[in-house]
Amino acid sequence: xxxxxxxxxxxxxxxxxxxxxxxxxxxxxxxxxxxxxxxxxxxxxxxxxxxxxxxxxxxxxxxxxxxxxxxxxxxxxxxxxxxxxxxxxxxxxxxxxxxxxxxxxxxxxxxxxxxxxxxxxxxxxx
Numbered sequence: 001x002x003x004x005x006x007x008x009x010x011x012x013x014x015x016x017x018x019x020x021x022x023x024x025x026x027x028x029x030x031x032x033x034x035x036x037x038x039x040x041x042x043x044x045x046x047x048x049x050x051x052x053x054x055x056x057x058x059x060x061x062x063x064x065x066x067x068x069x070x071x072x073x074x075x076x077x078x079x080x081x082x083x084x085x086x087x088x089x090x091x092x093x094x095x096x097x098x099x100x101x102x103x104x105x106x107x108x109x110x111x112x113x114x115x116x117x118x119x120x121x122x123x124x125x126x
Contacts, residue, residue, distance in 0.1 A: 013032075014032045040060065
């Protein structure tokens with residue numbers, strides 16, 4: 001499968017090997033497989049791939065983490081898979097973790113929260 005076809009479902013994409021600093025705004029589903037330093041904002045979904053590394057603040061409606069994030073996160077729903085690591089501070093409503101995920105920091109959960117262990121749930125994205 002060609003890389004172009006593999007990522008056709010993402011409206012914004014930072015590929016493996018890319019190193020970017022700045023502000024990343026997008027609509028639809030965004031994915032980061034490279035290194036990004038700065039602010040990420042979207043009303044939609046962000047996927048941080050296994051090789052993805054973000055150092056900064058993230059404000060999105062949904063966040064799916066396979067890689068590493070250091071910084072502040074605000075999101076309605078955060079899913080952290082077993083290869084995922086988050087270090088920092090987050091404000092969320094729903095937290096879903098897979099056994100092996102690493103969370104180090106301060107978590108503020110807003111009303112109507114739920115925590116689900118992924119070993120009993122289907123996975124969102126690979």
